[in-house]
Amino acid sequence: MHGPEYFHQFQSRIRAPDPIEQIPAMTTPIFAARAMDVNNSTVSGNIQAINLLLEQGGVTKPPAQSDTETNSPDISEHVVLVHGDLGTGERIQTALLQRSIESTPWNHMQHVIFIPGLFHLKMACADAIWRCFLHPSSAREDGTSLMRDVAQLHPRETGIFGTNPNFRRMHVLISHARICQCLDCWRVYIIKKNPNITSLDDFASS
Structure with missing residues (x-):
C-alpha cells in the first residue's frame, strides 16, 4: 500500500478485479524428465x-x-x-x-x-525501456522523462542509469516509477475536483 498513511486502512477493502475473459483452471499432469547429455549452446x-x-x-x-x-x-x-x-x-x-x-x-x-520464460521476458522488457527512455540523450530532455524520475528516486545513481544499469536496478526503478506515476495521477484528478487541495496529504486530512 502506497501514499499517505490515512489510505492504508482501506487496503482490506481492495478486491481482485472482475475477470472479463477468464481462462478456466485445469489440472495438467507433470512428468519429470531424465538428464540428457546434449550441448544446448548449439x-x-x-x-x-x-x-x-x-x-x-x-x-x-x-x-x-x-x-x-x-x-x-x-x-x-x-x-x-x-x-x-x-x-x-x-x-x-x-x-x-x-x-x-x-x-x-x-x-x-x-x-x-x-x-x-517470464523472468527472461522481464529482462528483455527492462532492457528495451533502458534503450528507449534512458540511454539516448534526447530521451532525457523532456520534463516528463524517466530520467527525471531517476533524479528524484535515485539522485546519486543518475550516471549508472544513463550508462549500464543492471537488471535489479532497472526492475526497482520501473516498480517505483510506476507507483509514483499512479499516485501523481490521483493527485491531478483530485486537484481538478477540488482546486483547494494541492496534495494527497491534504486530501487525506480533509
Whole structure:
C-alpha cells in the first residue's frame, strides 16, 4: 500500500478485479524428465533436446515416416510449447529457419512454438525501456522523462542509469516509477475536483 498513511486502512477493502475473459483452471499432469547429455549452446543440441523431451513424453516421428512401429500420437494438428531463455529462443528460431526447407511437418519442426520464460521476458522488457527512455540523450530532455524520475528516486545513481544499469536496478526503478506515476495521477484528478487541495496529504486530512 502506497501514499499517505490515512489510505492504508482501506487496503482490506481492495478486491481482485472482475475477470472479463477468464481462462478456466485445469489440472495438467507433470512428468519429470531424465538428464540428457546434449550441448544446448548449439542449434543442433537444441533440436536434439526437443526431440529427446518429446520422446520421453511418448511423442516420436509419425509412423508413416518411421522405419519402426510406434504408438506415437499424431500431433500434426497441435503445437508443443517450448520454454527457455532468450539464447535458447534464438537457437530454436535458427533451427526452424534451417528446417523450413524440409518436406514434412515433423522434419521442419512445425509443431514447435517457443515461449520465453517470464523472468527472461522481464529482462528483455527492462532492457528495451533502458534503450528507449534512458540511454539516448534526447530521451532525457523532456520534463516528463524517466530520467527525471531517476533524479528524484535515485539522485546519486543518475550516471549508472544513463550508462549500464543492471537488471535489479532497472526492475526497482520501473516498480517505483510506476507507483509514483499512479499516485501523481490521483493527485491531478483530485486537484481538478477540488482546486483547494494541492496534495494527497491534504486530501487525506480533509
